[in-house]
Amino acid sequence: MRELNYLVKIEGNELLLERFIDAINDGTCKIDDKYPNPYLLDSGEKFLLAVIIEYFFQTRTFSKELYISFIEKLRKISGFNSYYYALGKQTEELVFNAFERVKKNKHKIFIPKKEEELSSPSLTKEDKELLSFLCYLAVSHIKYGPSYASVTANEYFDIVTELGSDEVAQLKKNGTGKLAKELIEYKDSDLTAKANDVFATINLKLANDNEESYGKALTFVNKLLQTDFPKSYEISFSAKNKELLPVKGLPKCGQHYLFAGAVKFPKLHPQILEYVHLSQHKYEWYNNLEDENCAMPSTFAVFALGLENENYFETLISYYKTVDEEHQSVQSKFTQAFLEKFGVTEKSIKVYINAILSIQEHPYNKTFASYFATEKSLKLLLDNKENFISYYFTDQDLKEYTDSGNEASEMAEYCWESVMYTTFGQTKGFAKISKTLTDDEKIIFEKLQTRAKQ
Incomplete structure (x- = not known):
């Protein structure tokens, strides 16, 4: 048995x-900095957090106020993701034991379909408080968990509603109530705006298609994102x-309409850039987009600015370096529009290559080769090949490669x-491409194909 340098057993360790x-x-x-990051006392003792939570639930009579106060302190110490699983299991056990209609299997609690239509007995004060705590846990999943945590949150909300509580309906109407009314509601002759911090929705209705209306919309959204509003939202x-942006295949959605309209007004570009900085978080998503259209918040704002001028090339590169390349590919639709606008230059080629690196396999586009059909553009491509490590690998990248036993080369x-x-498609087509090039261009093209000597 592996010897642990932290404690995991309740029996005999109650005083500790x-x-x-x-x-x-x-x-x-x-928190100890070594996995699995047990909690650490000043005197040196270490205990696994999941066990601390289990002990807390075993020894403290349930009180919504007491439990939330304790959990919020955990969140400030180590963040929601450090304890959500353990907290969920303990809370589900409380709900299962309190309500006869609630069943459980190895993975979750639920109410069987055949029982959903049954009327629930009147809820006691204690019942309401426990269901309200389950709502608190659901809201925490939405606000602090990854985007897919909304599935668990909605399962909890369904149980609360089926058991006869109206709290979910109130949350849908008013949100948590923790944000000031002026942050979640706005209305004048240009804009009607309302947000809900539980269901992570931002609703914007513009009465006028002008700079002032779009400016007010951006101000509303940016102020909201400076609060505790969920990082994944719609x-x-x-x-x-x-x-709509001049990008073929981009999904039509509210955030697309907002930034395609706002970018028409140059004075609003600083506000759009502020939105990018506030909203861009890896592993967070726009909740109204799915599957191949999944997109990290900031996506449409970045694309809108990225087609304006070279000033936003670094904004594009930063975006490409942040996206989750394993689960997002919508950015590949932008590459063609970018090349059409800027062509291949010493600056734009860096954006182009970062775009390719931002996806596990960026699709081949037969038109891309036409942008590299000159000696100048081929030389730029060769320069990037020969300096690839210094141009595209950060110090953190190099460290990760070394730690994993991979050579940077x-x-x-x-x-x-x-x-x-x-850029050029399958290697079997390279000979055909070569025939279209001059002798000098062919020499460069061959160097682009040559692997470095190890």
């Missing part, structure tokens, strides 16, 4: 666990005219194969 709870409550508890947008070769495929 009380010390951990005291330390959590007074803010002196810390924007619905209504206006007399709905603009091998990773550069692997990435370069993606660049060549996206």
Whole structure:
């Protein structure tokens, strides 16, 4: 059996666990920096957080106020993702034991379909408080968990509603109530706006298609994102005219309409850029887009600015370096529009290659090769191949490659194969491409295909 340097057993450690709870409550508890990151006392003892939570539930009579106070202190110490599973299991056990209609299996609690239509007995004060705590946990999933955590949140909301509580309906109507009314509601002759911090929705209705209306909409959204509003959310947008970016295949949605319209007004570009900085978080998503259209918040704002001028090339590159390349590919639709606008220059080629690297396999587009059909553009491509590591790998990248036993040069070769495929297609077609080039261009093209000597 592997020997642990932290404690995981309740029996016999009750006094020590009380010390951990005291330390959590007074803010002196810390986290060990080694996985699985147990909690750490100033005196050196270590305990796994899941066990601390289990002990807390075993020894403290349920009180919504007491439990939320303790959990919020955990969140400040180590964040929601450090305890959501353990907290969920303990809370589900409480609900299962309190309500006869609630069943459970190995994975979750639920109300059987055949019982959904049954009327529930009147809820006691204690019942309402426990269901309200389950709502608190659901809201935490939406606000602090990854985007897919909304599935668990909605399962909890369904149970609360089926058991006869009206709290979910109130949350849908008013949100948590923790945000000031002026932050979640706005109305004048230009804009009607309303947000809900539980269901992560932002609704915008523009009465006028002008700079002032769009400016007010951006101000509303940016102020909201400076609060504790969920990082994954959706924007619905209504206006007399709905603009679209000149990017073929981009999904039509509220955030697309908003930034395609706002970018028409140069004075609003600083506000759009502010939105990008406020909203861009890896592993967060626009909730109204799915599957191949999944998009990290900021996507449409970045694309809108990215087609304006070279000033926003770094904004594009930063975006490409942030996206989750394993689960997002919508950015590939932007590449063609970008090349059409800017062509291949010393600056634009960096954006182009970062776009390719932002996806596990950027699709080949037969028109891309036409942008690299000159000696100048081929030389730029060769320069990027020969300096790939210094141009495209950060110090953090290099450290990760070393830690995982990979050579940076091998990773550069692997990435370069993606660049060549996206630009020129399969290698079996390279001979045909070569026939269209001048002698000098052929020499460069051959160097682009040559693997570095190890």
